[in-house]
Amino acid sequence: MNSLGLFPAFVSLQTLFTLTAYQLNDMAAAFSQEMESGLHGSSQSLAMLPSYLTCPTGREQGIYAALDFGGTNVRAMLIKLHGQGRFTVLAQRAAPLTDRLACYDYTTSRTTVSELFAFVCTLLAEIVPVHGTITLGHTFSFPCRQTALNDARLLHWTKELAVSGIVGHNVNDLLQKALTTSGLTRIRPAAIVNDAVTTLLTAAYTDSTADIGSICGTGHNTCYLEPHFPGSSRPMYINIEAGNFSAVPANRFDDLLDAASDRPGSGRLEKMCSGRYLGEIWRLTCLDFAQKGLLGAKQFPQQWQTPYAVTTQDLAALLEASPAALVLPPTLVQQDQLFFRTAASLIVVRSARLVAAAWTAVLRRIDPELSRPHIIAIDGSLYEKLPGYAAAITASLSELLGKKASQISCRLAKDGSGVGAALAACQGEN
Ligand code: GLC
Numbered sequence: 101m102n103s104l105g106l107f108p109a110f111v112s113l114q115t116l117f118t119l120t121a122y123q124l125n126d127m128a129a130a131f132s133q134e135m136e137s138g139l140h141g142s143s144q145s146l147a148m149l150p151s152y153l154t155c156p157t158g159r160e161q162g163i164y165a166a167l168d169f170g171g172t173n174v175r176a177m178l179i180k181l182h183g184q185g186r187f188t189v190l191a192q193r194a195a196p197l198t199d200r201l202a203c204y205d206y207t208t209s210r211t212t213v214s215e216l217f218a219f220v221c222t223l224l225a226e227i228v229p230v231h232g233t234i235t236l237g238h239t240f241s242f243p244c245r246q247t248a249l250n251d252a253r254l255l256h257w258t259k260e261l262a263v264s265g266i267v268g269h270n271v272n273d274l275l276q277k278a279l280t281t282s283g284l285t286r287i288r289p290a291a292i293v294n295d296a297v298t299t300l301l302t303a304a305y306t307d308s309t310a311d312i313g314s315i316c317g318t319g320h321n322t323c324y325l326e327p328h329f330p331g332s333s334r335p336m337y338i339n340i341e342a343g344n345f346s347a348v349p350a351n352r353f354d355d356l357l358d359a360a361s362d363r364p365g366s367g368r369l370e371k372m373c374s375g376r377y378l379g380e381i382w383r384l385t386c387l388d389f390a391q392k393g394l395l396g397a398k399q400f401p402q403q404w405q406t407p408y409a410v411t412t413q414d415l416a417a418l419l420e421a422s423p424a425a426l427v428l429p430p431t432l433v434q435q436d437q438l439f440f441r442t443a444a445s446l447i448v449v450r451s452a453r454l455v456a457a458a459w460t461a462v463l464r465r466i467d468p469e470l471s472r473p474h475i476i477a478i479d480g481s482l483y484e485k486l487p488g489y490a491a492a493i494t495a496s497l498s499e500l501l502g503k504k505a506s507q508i509s510c511r512l513a514k515d516g517s518g519v520g521a522a523l524a525a526c527q528g529e530n
Pocket of ligand 1: 170241242243258259294295296315318319320321341343370
C-alpha cells in the first residue's frame with residue numbers, strides 16, 4: 101500500500117485524538133464545577149481531599165526521615181532541612197516494587213499489607229541514624245481521606261495496584277505497626293502526604309508564589325493552595341485527585357481501555373493522560389487499525405499483542421526516532437512506521453492538552469483574572485522526559501489563557517516526594 105492508501109487511516113487517527121480549544125474550555129469549566137462541589141462533599145468525581153498542611157515558611161530546619169511510596173518504586177531517605185529553602189539528602193535507599201529477576205511483586209492482591217510494609221521497613225532500616233528518635237513524613241501517592249496529618253485512610257487503589265488489607269485503614273497506623281514489628285521504634289511516623297502535595301511543598305519552600313503542584317508520571321494528579329477550605333481557618337493544600345475527573349472527551353479506545361482495567365469507570369482522566377496508560381491506548385488503537393486492514397502490514401507484530409506490552413518509554417523511543425531506541429520491528433512497511441509514530445505523537449499531545457485544561461480550571465478558581473504570578477510545580481517522567489510534552493502543555497496554556505498565560509510559570513520540581521515529606525514531617529512535629 102502506498103502512502104495515499106493510508107490517507108484515510110491518518111485522517112481518522114487525527115479525528116480520534118485531536119482536542120479543540122473549545123473542547124478543552126468545556127472540560128475546564130466542568131472541572132471547575134466539580135472542584136466547587138467536591139469542596140462541599142458532593143462531586144461526581146473530584147474528591148478534593150484536605151491535606152492538613154499549609155505553605156511552608158522557608159525557615160524549616162532539622163533532620164527527617166522520608167518515605168516515598170508511589171506505586172512503581174519505594175524509596176527511604178534521610179533529609180536535612182537547612183532553612184532558606186535549602187536541603188541536603190543525607191542518605192537514600194530505593195527498590196522497585198516488582199522485580200521479576202528477584203522473583204517478587206509487591207503490587208498485586210496476593211501481597212498482604214504486612215508483607216509490603218515489612219519490605220518498606222528493610223529500606224528504612226538502612227537509612228535511619230544509629231542514635232536518637234526521628235520523625236518521618238510519608239509520601240503515599242494514592243487517594244486518602246484525612247482527618248489529621250497522621251490519619252489518612254486509603255479510599256481505593258489507583259494505577260492498578262491491589263495490595264490487600266490497606267483500603268479503609270489508616271496508612272500511618274499500618275506503618276507504625278510494621279516499624280514496631282521490625283524493631284524500628286526510633287522512627288516516629290507523623291505525616292501522610294500525597295505526592296502532588298509534596299511536590300508543591302518543595303517548590304513553595306523556596307518560592308511562595310508556587311501554589312499549584314502536579315504529577316505527570318505513572319499517575320496524574322494536581323493539588324493547590326485553597327484559601328477557604330470549609331472548616332479551616334488557614335489556607336490548606338487540597339489534593340484534587342484530578343486523575344479521577346470523569347467528564348472527559350474520551351474516544352472508543354479510551355472506553356476499551358477503561359472497560360478492561362481494574363476499576364472501570366474510575367480514573368478516567370488519568371487513563372487518558374498518565375504514563376501507566378499511554379502505551380496501552382497506542383497499542384489498542386494500532387491493533388484495531390491493523391485488524392481492520394487499514395494499515396500496510398497484514399499482521400500486527402506479535403510482540404504487541406499482549407495488553408500493556410507497549411509502555412510510555414516505548415512511545416518516547418518512537419518519538420525520538422533514535423535508531424538505538426527504535427522499538428519498531430524492521431519488517432514494517434514505511435507508511436506503517438509513520439502511522440505508529442503519528443499515533444504516539446497524537447496520544448502524547450492529547451495527554452498534555454488534557455493536563456493543561458485541568459490546570460486552567462484550577463487557575464481560574466484561585467485567581468479568575470490571573471492578576472498575579474503563579475508557579476505550577478511539576479514532577480514526573482512524562483513532564484521531564486517525554487519529547488514534546490512540556491512544550492505542548494505550555495502551548496495549550498497559552499491557547500486557553502491568552503496573554504495572561506505569561507503569569508504562569510511551569511517548573512520541574514524533581515524529588516519533591518523526599519523534601520516535601522520532610523517538610524510535612526516538620527509541620528507534623530509542630
Ligand atoms: C494517582 C493517585 C494520586 C497520585 C497520582 C500520581 O492518580 O490516585 O493520589 O497523586 O496517581 O502519583
